[in-house]
Amino acid sequence: MSKRIFLSCDPGIDDMAAILFSLADRDIELLGVGAVAGNVSVETAWANARFTCDLAGAAATPCHAGSNSPLLRDQIFGAHKALGTFRDHLADQEDSLPAVRSIAVAPAQPAAVAMAHAITDAAVTKRPLTLVATGPMTDVALAIQLAGAKASADGIASIVAMGGAFKALGNRAPYAEMNMLSDPHAARMVAESGLPLVLFPLDVTWQCRLTEQDLDHIAREAGLIGEIFARLFRASDRENPALYGGPGGPVHDLLTVIWLVAPELFILRRARVSVATGHELAGHTSRQLPKVKEGDKAGGKLPHCIADAVESDAVRALFLDRLKALSRAVDGNNSGQIQTTTNREEDLQ
């Protein structure tokens, strides 16, 4: 049975990878995308989310604009805010880009409200969904509040998020990872909600990096989608061998959705995650680990899971495979064949 997800993101090139993979993989049903301020402003995140869905031939996927600032702290943006939208970068190939989606089809509901509705529907129909957060958790925290009693195991199977750093140093500040730093209060609300949380911190996302050879391969093998993805990834300048211990740029957010369909490629451990909200160390994450070996009852009581290790080669190969399949599906649609990534439920019947 496919995983039904709602993705809250702040595209961001690695958010783009997560959207593309979600649309490409038949074991994921993407119910909606929420754009939240984080890497970039909410307007840019929204434009980029819509652009990505349009590029993937999935213009019908609802893309909701969400919160334009954190819950409490002063706003900070990622290093890439100054780069503008994806479309700004691709202006010289405008003729090959998907048409700009009409504003008329833009959902009016704010992302947190749409997510809360999705949670409520999931609880009523007894088909719990997974909330995937690849940006600050502002809208996820608000949605949990709005959904009230439905924000339980009935409505939410789990929350899967990119964020935090435990052994690795932070990326936006020495002590904190960007998503946690951007809205530590929201992250703390989610961590303390009592809901299952699976976290992909820098410790694991730094292990999986797309190299120049990977990008060449993607650009060559995955059609226009691959060309554009590779170009944007390169524009975001993600290499830092001294920090990561090798070549290539991390594709952080992608790991969340790959884990949903290929958990065997990861090693997770149970933990209890805490997020600091005090001024000095806001966004710093710490974890309580079991004192006994994995599987012991004491460890089983800890409410969260943290990804520790990933089979990078297999993840990158899976991503390329799905991009190629997505490209073929889009090309098939454009030539009049009926095969879309938005009707996979029918396709599976």
Ligand SMILES: [Ca+2]
């Ligand atoms: Ca992100």
